[in-house]
Amino acid sequence: MYASYQARLERLLSRxxxxxxxxxxxxxxxxxxxxxxxxxxxxxxxxxxxxSALTHPWITTDYSEALLEFITPPCTGARQALDFMRDLHRFTYPRIGEELLWATSMPCVLEGERGIPVARYGHSNAGRMKTVYRLGLGLRYGRLMQVIAGVHFNFSMGEAFWPAYQEILGAGGDERTFRDEIYFGMLRNLQRLGWLVPYLFGASPAVCKSFLAGKPTTLADFDESTYYEPYATSLRLGDIGYQNRKEEESGIKANYDNLEGYVQSLSRAIATPSPEYERLGVVVDGEYRQLNANILQIENEYYSTVRPKPSPQGNEKPTAALRRGGVAYVELRSVDINAFEPLGVGESQLYFLEALMIFALLNDSPPISELERFAIDHNQGATAHRGRDPSLKLMRGGEQISLRYWAEEVLQAMEPLCRILDGRDPLKPYTASLAQQKAKVDNAELTPSAQMLASMAANEEGFHHFAKRVSREHAACFRDARLDGAREAELEEQARSSLRQQRAMEAEDELEFGEYLRRYFAQ
Structure with missing residues (x-):
C-alpha cells in the first residue's frame, strides 16, 4: 500500500x-x-x-479576553519549540496574579455564556475587526464553543528539500507550483489519517456539565458534575466540539484538490449571503454585530483539522496571500491539551507529529471523492467518541477496517522514515516515540484519554476538580522556575514594543470602519 512512499525514501537515500x-x-x-x-x-x-494582544507576536488572545494564545516562531526542532513555549509560560505566570492557566482543552463555564468575555484589541480598525469577528462567532455558534482550547502544530519542509524532491519525482514546472501541489497532497493525507491523532493524543474524554448548559446529551454521567464517554478520546473533536455544521447544510466544503480550488471554495463562502445570518443583522443600533452576513465572515471561520498557511504581508487576506505566495507551512489543529504535560504537549509527541507530517507528504495522495469525504468525517467522529473501543471499525476504500489494524499498518510503514529522521542521534528520539505510539495501539489504557479517566476515578473526582488540581500543580511548576534574565528582559521589551505599536496604529487610522472593511474584502 505504501510502495511509492518507500521508493521515494530509497531514492532520497541513494542520492x-x-x-x-x-x-x-x-x-x-x-x-x-x-x-x-x-x-x-x-x-x-x-x-x-x-x-498588546493585537500586535505581540508570541502572546495574544484567541476568542475570549481570558483565552491566552502562546505562539512560538518557527524552530529547528521539538526541544527548541518547547523551550520557547516554556519561557512564555514562565514569563506569564508572575503577571497574572493568583489566576491559573487551565490545564485541559475543555473548560468549565460556571457562569454560562455571560461569563465569557469577548477579546478586545483597542480602537484601531484592525483591532475592531478582530473583536467584531469574535462577536459574530458568538452570535452564530454560541460563546461556549469558542473557549475550547487546543494546540496547533505548524510544520514546513526546509528549503533544501524541495529541489531534491522535485528532481527525484521527475516533476517539471516551477518550484512554487510543485511545492503547493505537494503540500496539498500532504493536507489530504493528514485528513485521511486524521483519526490517528485523537486516538494517540486525545485528552478530552470528559466534560464539565456546565459546558453543555443544560442541553440534552447522549453522554453518560461520570458523577453529578461530569459527563463522559467510556471509550472517548477527544470530545473536543466530537459532536459537542467546534464545528461548521452550517457550512455543511449550505453545501460549502473546502476543496483540497489544489490551491486554486481551496481559495475559490473559501472565497465563495465568504461572498455568499446566509439568510440565517442576515436575520441576526450586521450593524444594529449603530454597532457592528458581525463582519458580514455571509456563510463565512472570513477564512478563519472555516473549521478544519488542517489548514494550508501563507505568509501574509501587512493586512493581506489569507486567500490573497495564498494566491500570491503559495503555502508557507501546514497547520495541524487537532491536538488536545494534555493535562499530564505542564506545557500541554510533550517532546516525544512532537517527534511523532513531525514524522507523521512528513509521512503524509511523501505518500501518494489522490483527490478526495465525495464517498471518501464522508469516510474521513465518520472516522474522526467515531474515534473522538469511541476510539478506545476494541471493536471500533473505521471506513477505508468502501470497506470497514479495525482502527487497531490500520494504526499498526501506518506505524509499521513509518519505521524507516523515523530511522532517517533520527540520523546519528544516539537517543533515536523518533524511533523511541514511534515505539511509544505502538504501545498505545497495543494497549489503549496508555493513551492520555484513558489515563485521565483513570486518574479521575482513582481520586474520586469529577472533571472540574481534576482539571483544577492539575492546573494548580502546573502553576506551581512554572512559578517556582526562574526565567533567564536576558530572556525576561527580551520579553519585557517585546511587551512594551507591542503596546507602542498598538498606540501608533490607533493614532494613524483615518478610514471609517465600514470603508476599512470594504477595502479589506475587496482584495
Whole structure:
C-alpha cells in the first residue's frame, strides 16, 4: 500500500538527500484559558504586562479576553519549540496574579455564556475587526464553543528539500507550483489519517456539565458534575466540539484538490449571503454585530483539522496571500491539551507529529471523492467518541477496517522514515516515540484519554476538580522556575514594543470602519 512512499525514501537515500528530510521547521500555538482560583473563567482584562494582544507576536488572545494564545516562531526542532513555549509560560505566570492557566482543552463555564468575555484589541480598525469577528462567532455558534482550547502544530519542509524532491519525482514546472501541489497532497493525507491523532493524543474524554448548559446529551454521567464517554478520546473533536455544521447544510466544503480550488471554495463562502445570518443583522443600533452576513465572515471561520498557511504581508487576506505566495507551512489543529504535560504537549509527541507530517507528504495522495469525504468525517467522529473501543471499525476504500489494524499498518510503514529522521542521534528520539505510539495501539489504557479517566476515578473526582488540581500543580511548576534574565528582559521589551505599536496604529487610522472593511474584502 505504501510502495511509492518507500521508493521515494530509497531514492532520497541513494542520492544522499535523506538529510533534507531533517531540515524542517516546527512551530507551536497553544491556547490557555485564564481562570480564577475556583476554576471559573477570569473576568479580568488581558494583562498589560503581557503586552498588546493585537500586535505581540508570541502572546495574544484567541476568542475570549481570558483565552491566552502562546505562539512560538518557527524552530529547528521539538526541544527548541518547547523551550520557547516554556519561557512564555514562565514569563506569564508572575503577571497574572493568583489566576491559573487551565490545564485541559475543555473548560468549565460556571457562569454560562455571560461569563465569557469577548477579546478586545483597542480602537484601531484592525483591532475592531478582530473583536467584531469574535462577536459574530458568538452570535452564530454560541460563546461556549469558542473557549475550547487546543494546540496547533505548524510544520514546513526546509528549503533544501524541495529541489531534491522535485528532481527525484521527475516533476517539471516551477518550484512554487510543485511545492503547493505537494503540500496539498500532504493536507489530504493528514485528513485521511486524521483519526490517528485523537486516538494517540486525545485528552478530552470528559466534560464539565456546565459546558453543555443544560442541553440534552447522549453522554453518560461520570458523577453529578461530569459527563463522559467510556471509550472517548477527544470530545473536543466530537459532536459537542467546534464545528461548521452550517457550512455543511449550505453545501460549502473546502476543496483540497489544489490551491486554486481551496481559495475559490473559501472565497465563495465568504461572498455568499446566509439568510440565517442576515436575520441576526450586521450593524444594529449603530454597532457592528458581525463582519458580514455571509456563510463565512472570513477564512478563519472555516473549521478544519488542517489548514494550508501563507505568509501574509501587512493586512493581506489569507486567500490573497495564498494566491500570491503559495503555502508557507501546514497547520495541524487537532491536538488536545494534555493535562499530564505542564506545557500541554510533550517532546516525544512532537517527534511523532513531525514524522507523521512528513509521512503524509511523501505518500501518494489522490483527490478526495465525495464517498471518501464522508469516510474521513465518520472516522474522526467515531474515534473522538469511541476510539478506545476494541471493536471500533473505521471506513477505508468502501470497506470497514479495525482502527487497531490500520494504526499498526501506518506505524509499521513509518519505521524507516523515523530511522532517517533520527540520523546519528544516539537517543533515536523518533524511533523511541514511534515505539511509544505502538504501545498505545497495543494497549489503549496508555493513551492520555484513558489515563485521565483513570486518574479521575482513582481520586474520586469529577472533571472540574481534576482539571483544577492539575492546573494548580502546573502553576506551581512554572512559578517556582526562574526565567533567564536576558530572556525576561527580551520579553519585557517585546511587551512594551507591542503596546507602542498598538498606540501608533490607533493614532494613524483615518478610514471609517465600514470603508476599512470594504477595502479589506475587496482584495
Amino acid at each position: 544522499e538527500q535523506a538529510h533534507t528530510l531533517r531540515s524542517g521547521l516546527i512551530g507551536l500555538e497553544k491556547e490557555s484559558l485564564r481562570v480564577r482560583t475556583d476554576g471559573g473563567i477570569a473576568q479580568t482584562p488581558h494583562p498589560a504586562a503581557l503586552g
